[in-house]
Amino acid sequence: xxxxxxxxxxxxxxxxxxxxxxxxxxxxxxxxxxxxxxxxxxxxxxxxxxxxxxxxxxxxxxxxxxxxxxxxxxxxxxxxxxxxxxxxxxxxxxxxxxxxxxxxxxxxxxxxxxxxxxxxxxxxxxxxxxxxxxxxxxxxxxxxxxxxxxxxxxxxxxxxxxxxxxxxxxxxxxxxxxxxxxxxxxxxxxxxxxxxxxxxxxxxxxxxxxxxxxxxxxxxxxxxxxxxxxxxxxxxxxxxxxxxxxxxxxxxxxxxxxxxxx
Numbered sequence: 001x002x003x004x005x006x007x008x009x010x011x012x013x014x015x016x017x018x019x020x021x022x023x024x025x026x027x028x029x030x031x032x033x034x035x036x037x038x039x040x041x042x043x044x045x046x047x048x049x050x051x052x053x054x055x056x057x058x059x060x061x062x063x064x065x066x067x068x069x070x071x072x073x074x075x076x077x078x079x080x081x082x083x084x085x086x087x088x089x090x091x092x093x094x095x096x097x098x099x100x101x102x103x104x105x106x107x108x109x110x111x112x113x114x115x116x117x118x119x120x121x122x123x124x125x126x127x128x129x130x131x132x133x134x135x136x137x138x139x140x141x142x143x144x145x146x147x148x149x150x151x152x153x154x155x156x157x158x159x160x161x162x163x164x165x166x167x168x169x170x171x172x173x174x175x176x177x178x179x180x181x182x183x184x185x186x187x188x189x190x191x192x193x194x195x196x197x198x199x200x201x202x203x204x205x206x207x208x209x210x211x212x213x214x215x216x217x218x219x220x221x222x223x224x225x226x227x228x229x230x231x232x233x234x235x236x237x238x239x240x241x242x243x244x245x246x247x248x249x250x251x252x253x254x255x256x257x258x259x260x261x262x
Contacts, residue, residue, distance in 0.1 A: 035065045046106035049117050052150040068099035118183040120149040122217045137196035138163045155179050
């Protein structure tokens with residue numbers, strides 16, 4: 001009987017939503033400012049890391065909120081018999097965990113592509129170094145936009161716009177680092193800011209220091225990547241040896257048992 005109630009409830013909810021008597025989208029977007037407080041700090045970055053700028057992190061987040069609400073309602077229908085406060089909280093918790101799965105999925109993608117994503121900023125800055133030899137930092141960044149990784153383009157444009165509007169503080173650089181929390185992003189942006197402040201007569205000296213630091217960061221990323229590959233290969237080798245050893249032991253045991261029967 002409970003299953004029939006749930007099916008009828010889902011059908012009624014679907015009809016009411018389609019006819020406009022219940023507008024889930026309106027409910028979500030009318031309370032968007034409250035729901036945004038639940039958004040993870042690194043959600044926007046993780047979306048950009050996987051999808052680039054072609055997908056809106058805000059739209060994806062609102063879809064998660066709607067998913068949360070729908071799963072909560074369905075869970076409540078399953079618990080409608082003897083419904084109480086504890087079951088309501090449990091239903092909300094189930095909906096929240098289901099909605100959280102999208103975040104965990106993006107987090108997993110980032111971990112799998114960690115070194116590839118983390119190496120993008122040092123690689124970009126290494127190329128930017130050549131332009132800085134001939135132009136100021138903001139002009140060089142503007143000229144490098146076409147060659148910049150897709151994930152960073154919006155942030156770079158905002159950084160350039162803030163500098164061009166007269167903000168000569170370190171804050172635009174730090175805002176970029178907070179928006180793109182890849183490895184050593186804070187350190188790299190501080191280096192770039194200091195380079196932008198350098199006097200012309202010291203520019204070559206500062207460029208050499210900048211180049212050396214970026215090269216060290218790239219080398220560090222390569223070493224970490226090679227180390228993880230080596231550990232992965234060692235793990236597979238160990239697994240293969242264990243499997244071979246177990247297989248050999250089983251064959252020997254079968255041979256002994258066969259000889260005993262004879």
